[in-house]
Amino acid sequence: MTGFLDAPDRAAVPFWQAVTGYGLSDWRADGTFATLLPPAGDAFLRVQVVGDGPARAHLDLHVDDLPAAAYRATAVGAKVVEIAEGLTVLRSPAGLLFCLVEWAGESVRPGGRHSLVDQVCLDLPEAVHDREVEFWGALTGWERGFSDLPEFSYLVRPDGMPLRLLLQRTGGETAGMHLDVACDDVDAEVARHVGLGARVVRRVPGDWTTLVDPAGREYCVTGRPPFRA
Incomplete structure (x- = not known):
């Protein structure tokens, strides 16, 4: 599971780097999103520049069979918003936006001292x-x-x-x-x-x-x- 910090611009990205102590990957997808990189363990937070406001959060669920997972999600009440390569965007019954993405083997939870x-x-x-x-x-x-x-x-x-x-x-x-x-x-x-x-x-x-x-x-x-x- 990955948490996304969505905002109209990059203004809060340095703040979340400082809060977490994580590094930042290169910006991808024409400069619209990047990954916060923990010093150990698998990354699980990303930042994304979106075309509308207000700033908000959404979830990505990592699955090993994207079509099957999308089918199961709709069977329990989700509605498909968009289908792209390696990604399906859906909304929950209450309208919460989330994505299903292909799992890349992430399994190690990062730690934190304080x-x-x-x-x-x-x-x-x-x-x-x-x-x-x-x-x-x-x-x-x-x-x-x-x-x-x-x-x-x-x-x-x-x-x-x-x-x-x-x-x-x-x-x-x-x-x-x-x-x-x-x-x-x-x-x-x-x-x-x-x-x-x-x-x-x-x-x-x-x-x-x-x-x-x-x-x-x-x-x-x-x-x-x-x-x-």
Whole structure:
């Protein structure tokens, strides 16, 4: 699974390099996307310049049989948006954009001493929550786990998978996705991000802080240990 940071320009790319400590590959596809390169383990974050806003996140699921995976995805409720060589773009029942891409053998999860991007949170309004949870469980085949907080559940990722899926029941009417950074000290990590150019939106003491990156994209710094399952 790969997390994509989509934005109308490259303004926030240096910020995410600094946050993660990762290098940056050459820009590809006419300068529209690049990979954040961890010092060890397989890459799992990419940045992409898209033609529209606002800045947002999406997922790529890496599969070993693209046509079969696309068929299974549509069978459980996805709708195909575009088919290209080595890539199928789809939307979930709630309209969340994701891609199926050909797996290249990635299997080693990068580590992190004090902080690590390790989760994608699906923000699901009440009206679509149950259907969307069912969809992502069926799509991935991952078992559902439950949090101490009633608005959160998650899908248990396999060994070596760099990103976990958190499922959040929210207010509002529109589903979305955002990245979560796990860390061993939320206050220190938030201060580091602010120093790099982020802005704090809200704090939940002892649990997480929501920030906005330089492109205006929300994400969270959480007190989840970086190596938790």
